[in-house]
Amino acid sequence: MEENYIGQWSVPVNNVIEWGAVRKFAMAIGDHNPNYFDEQTAQHNHYGRLIAPPTFAVSLDYGVLPGGGFDFTGMIHSEQTFSSLRPLFVGETLTCSARLADCTTRKTGSMQMTFYVFEQQAVASDGTVVCTARMTVLRREVVAQ
């Protein structure tokens, strides 16, 4: 079971934060903030460069979870948190990995609920963890009493 892999990180994957990918993401969410794709505007922001929208980290590749991946079919996304040291910068390369951080089961009558907490982190080239995401997904099953 997945529980055997709690705490084990995936093999990290390098992700380039591409201008086109950030722009497409911004368009897909209907957020036309020029700091995401217009170089001239971005020059004058706090960081002096193009940044990605707050939830863009969800689109990155965090590698395959130990145990051959995880099947999210039928899962319900229950909670999501992003903790950031700074925005993601367009053009930078981030080294990303993920792990199953926790797994708990609750049973009420014949209904069993399993909560999986995943952690994803994006590390900059200087070693700083710029973004950590925590995602809680839930599986509901009917089990014998």
Added chain:
Amino acid sequence: MSKQLWQRGDKLKTVIKGPVTQVDLVRYAGASGDFNPIHFDDVAAKQAGLDGVIAHGMLTMAYVGQLINEFASDNALLKEFSVRFRAMVKPGDTIICSGEVIRVEPLDSEDIQVTVSVLAETDTSQTAIKGTAILLFYAK
């Protein structure tokens, strides 16, 4: 000490998104890489016990992200952004994103930490998302 811009109880400027279309969901699937078919394939959604396709929870969270970033208006870092997903969003729904300042803390660094509560509701009065964000307004 830079001037204190925000007070507890201040409302964020509401952001209204949608109505969400199936094309929006396909576009978000492509942009985010989340190709779970319950978001664009009615047959798959029905097999999963739903009435039809539902929006990605993360799409609604992105809408709330826009609300927060417009509040930050380039003067703040979104340090922490945390939500719980409640009601499902379906094509045709309009999403109303709102927020309120719940705490303002001046820091030693002269930056100001502002905590806001955020909400995404559908036009049918369902709460899709309830959450919190912590922003760090730069002293500059």
